[in-house]
Amino acid sequence: MTNPSVTPFSARLDSSSNPLIMCNTARCGHPVAPVTALTAGVEGHPLAAKLTRPDPSSFANHDQAKVTDVKLDMRVNFDKHVISGVMTATIQTLTENAPAVVFDINKLTVDLPNVKLYGADGIEFKTNAAITNENGPLGQALVVPLPETSPAQSTFCVAVPYSTHPESSALQWLTKEQTAGKRHPYLFTQSQAIHGRAFFPCQDTPGVKAPYTASVTTPAPLQALMSAIIENEVPDKTPSGDYIWRFKQAVPVPSYLVALTVGDLVKKDIGPRSCVWAEKEQVEAAAYEFAETEQFLAAAESICGPYDWGRYDINLMPPSYNYGGMEHPCLTNVTPTLLAGDRSLANVVAHEIAHSWMGNLVTNSTWESFFLNEGFTVFVERKIIGLIRGKQYQSLHAMIGWEDLKASVQLYGEDHPFTCLQVTLGDADPDDAFSSVPYEKGFTFLCYLEKLIGGPQIMEEYLKAHCRQFRFKSISTNDFKSFFLSWCKEKGVSDEILNTIDWDTWLYKPGMPPTPEFDTSLADEVTKAAATVAEAPEAKFPAEVVTPRNWSASQTIVFLDALLDRVDTALAAVKNDESKSGEKEEIFKKWTAIWKRLAENEFFNSTRNSEIRFRWLTLGVRSGVAGLEEDLTQFLSSLGRMKFVRPLYRDLFASARYREFAQTLFSKVKSSYHNVCAKMVENDRAQTVAKPTLYA
Ligand code: BES
Ligand code: ZN
Numbered sequence: 174m175t176n177p178s179v180t181p182f183s184a185r186l187d188s189s190s191n192p193l194i195m196c197n198t199a200r201c202g203h204p205v206a207p208v209t210a211l212t213a214g215v216e217g218h219p220l221a222a223k224l225t226r227p228d229p230s231s232f233a234n235h236d237q238a239k240v241t242d243v244k245l246d247m248r249v250n251f252d253k254h255v256i257s258g259v260m261t262a263t264i265q266t267l268t269e270n271a272p273a274v275v276f277d278i279n280k281l282t283v284d285l286p287n288v289k290l291y292g293a294d295g296i297e298f299k300t301n302a303a304i305t306n307e308n309g310p311l312g313q314a315l316v317v318p319l320p321e322t323s324p325a326q327s328t329f330c331v332a333v334p335y336s337t338h339p340e341s342s343a344l345q346w347l348t349k350e351q352t353a354g355k356r357h358p359y360l361f362t363q364s365q366a367i368h369g370r371a372f373f374p375c376q377d378t379p380g381v382k383a384p385y386t387a388s389v390t391t392p393a394p395l396q397a398l399m400s401a402i403i404e405n406e407v408p409d410k411t412p413s414g415d416y417i418w419r420f421k422q423a424v425p426v427p428s429y430l431v432a433l434t435v436g437d438l439v440k441k442d443i444g445p446r447s448c449v450w451a452e453k454e455q456v457e458a459a460a461y462e463f464a465e466t467e468q469f470l471a472a473a474e475s476i477c478g479p480y481d482w483g484r485y486d487i488n489l490m491p492p493s494y495n496y497g498g499m500e501h502p503c504l505t506n507v508t509p510t511l512l513a514g515d516r517s518l519a520n521v522v523a524h525e526i527a528h529s530w531m532g533n534l535v536t537n538s539t540w541e542s543f544f545l546n547e548g549f550t551v552f553v554e555r556k557i558i559g560l561i562r563g564k565q566y567q568s569l570h571a572m573i574g575w576e577d578l579k580a581s582v583q584l585y586g587e588d589h590p591f592t593c594l595q596v597t598l599g600d601a602d603p604d605d606a607f608s609s610v611p612y613e614k615g616f617t618f619l620c621y622l623e624k625l626i627g628g629p630q631i632m633e634e635y636l637k638a639h640c641r642q643f644r645f646k647s648i649s650t651n652d653f654k655s656f657f658l659s660w661c662k663e664k665g666v667s668d669e670i671l672n673t674i675d676w677d678t679w680l681y682k683p684g685m686p687p688t689p690e691f692d693t694s695l696a697d698e699v700t701k702a703a704a705t706v707a708e709a710p711e712a713k714f715p716a717e718v719v720t721p722r723n724w725s726a727s728q729t730i731v732f733l734d735a736l737l738d739r740v741d742t743a744l745a746a747v748k749n750d751e752s753k754s755g756e757k758e759e760i761f762k763k764w765t766a767i768w769k770r771l772a773e774n775e776f777f778n779s780t781r782n783s784e785i786r787f788r789w790l791t792l793g794v795r796s797g798v799a800g801l802e803e804d805l806t807q808f809l810s811s812l813g814r815m816k817f818v819r820p821l822y823r824d825l826f827a828s829a830r831y832r833e834f835a836q837t838l839f840s841k842v843k844s845s846y847h848n849v850c851a852k853m854v855e856n857d858r859a860q861t862v863a864k865p866t867l868y869a
Pocket of ligand 1: 365366495496497498499500520521524525528547607612816
């Protein structure tokens with residue numbers, strides 16, 4: 174049987190079975206012609222002139238040939254720190270005579286002679302797969318030439334045998350000593366933004382979405398979990414006793430949402446469609462902390478429309494997990510730093526739940542419009558908080574976010590291009606552009622639009638329409654803009670109103686947006702307390718001014734943010750001026766006294782809320798307090814969440830008092846951090862060293 178719509182560019186091969194290749198439709202597999210390694214970037218490939226690259230952060234040519242289905246067969250080797258397997262993709266061409274299909278890889282070993290190409294009918298074509306040279310953070314292109322002639326809409330199947338590098342940026346391997354139970358090793362993947370290519374060969378752009386199935390072989394008794402539905406609750410077994418776990422994600426997802434965790438895990442149900450997975454030592458604490466999950470899901474559905482993913486489970490990660498949460502479909506990852514004991518940090522779960530629509534269902538087509546994922550998600554997250562905890566809390570969270578935005582813009586500088594909502598990445602590493610800007614400037618933009626078109630009711634109607642319109646798709650900023658405008662018009666919002674939106678400034682101009690109006694009812698008490706504390710002569714403020722135990726955790730955060738704001742303002746006036754070193758000393762004296770008096774309140778030293786603890790230590794460092802080494806060591810060696818680790822090290826590197834201590838501590842604990850975290854701290858250090866000293 175041949176496929177009449179496809180003309181082979183070389184002779185078809187004989188059919189025979191190849192155990193490596195597990196493509197459902199494939200039937201064949203003799204080795205094909207040897208491949209010569211290329212010597213340049215994608216540009217160096219003979220087909221380069223014909224290949225397109227719609228996403229600057231990827232080599233994929235997905236407007237010519239795109240992946241429409243993925244099958245992964247993987248084996249996890251804890252001894253070698255390697256995942257090896259075969260990635261089998263169904264490819265659809267979008268143009269006539271599409272020259273090749275291009276995948277991204279990063280430090281993967283690809284068995285090039287065994288890269289196979291098949292037609293829709295399963296007959297093999299000869300192909301000449303090749304890998305281009307290493308190209309910085311983007312990795313390499315794997316080019317699989319297609320037959321010389323084929324009509325648009327042709328289907329192919331490509332099978333790529335590969336293995337990961339022990340230092341893959343997508344994988345973190347933990348020894349058993351690094352786990353809570355200390356019985357078994359642990360592995361997790363974290364692919365966003367462009368580490369998917371260090372996990373398996375893929376068109377590693379959010380502009381490509383495909384359903385996937387997977388089988389994962391692990392040593393017994395380890396549990397594998399993926400961002401998908403588990404097909405076998407009880408593992409299949411290999412003849413040697415290893416476990417085989419099978420997964421299916423029926424909804425099309427981008428490569429950055431394909432995720433794997435392997436560990437000694439147990440689960441506990443927390444709702445009709447939810448459970449937590451954790452090591453058994455922590456499963457109860459996690460179940461308690463995240464008990465509101467079903468309420469959050471129901472609230473999110475009332476804002477965005479039906480939940481499309483079946484299950485929403487939570488995966489409690491090891492302490493070194495570098496993010497607060499990650500929205501892997503069906504299975505959100507969360508950092509154990511959320512275990513405050515009082516559910517006060519559960520907004521992170523609300524955030525990841527919101528991604529089930531904003532990001533996962535409707536996806537930014539490149540990382541340049543990351544705010545379409547994160548800004549929309551924060552907007553929905555805060556609406557969920559508003560529904561469950563009340564409007565006043567929604568506002569309080571918005572105020573905390575505003576402080577984060579100010580800090581990011583200050584760090585980059587008002588004119589920095591990464592303070593634009595829509596950024597230009599070129600071949601920069603998206604990790605370097607990561608900040609609060611897409612989150613909080615994006616959130617502020619949506620709040621502005623909401624107010625403009627008439628308030629929450631019509632805006633939530635829009636959000637539902639947005640999800641319906643774009644579900645399963647990847648969208649650009651212009652897709653959003655034109656749909657928003659046409660939808661609003663149809664709803665009767667006047668041109669007069671819509672024409673006032675300054676899209677150009679919001680999207681493409683750097684710096685802070687106009688300050689929004691906040692409902693300050695919950696913040697007033699604490700900002701007043703901060704003023705009393707900061708202005709009391711000789712730090713002799715009455716102790717009862719500060720009673721954090723009567724405040725909610727978010728209020729305490731706003732209180733500390735207000736104090737941080739004041740120290741920063743005081744220091745800003747003197748920091749780069751040698752002649753003002755006396756004044757600087759005075760500022761440190763004053764703030765050290767304030768910090769010490771606050772410290773008499775046991776709360777700040779005993780809280781399990783990591784957001785509070787982080788701000789408390791930051792305030793100490795910025796205030797010039799001496800003797801924080803022990804607390805800092807404890808905090809910085811107990812977690813690897815970049816949100817805390819990076820800014821704290823940055824402050825320490827910028828402080829004359831703690832710089833050396835920070836260098837020593839970092840070299841000591843670095844190997845326990847995720848390698849992306851370690852790299853980012855390293856980069857931050859290099860940049861901070863070049864800057865004048867800010868703190869004592
Ligand atoms: N998707 C992000 C995490 C992420 C972003 C990982 C970019 C890699 C690259 C996740 O949804 C997130 O935003 N997490 C936040 C929590 C949130 C409440 C702001 C975090 O990790 O702190
Ligand atoms: Zn997010």
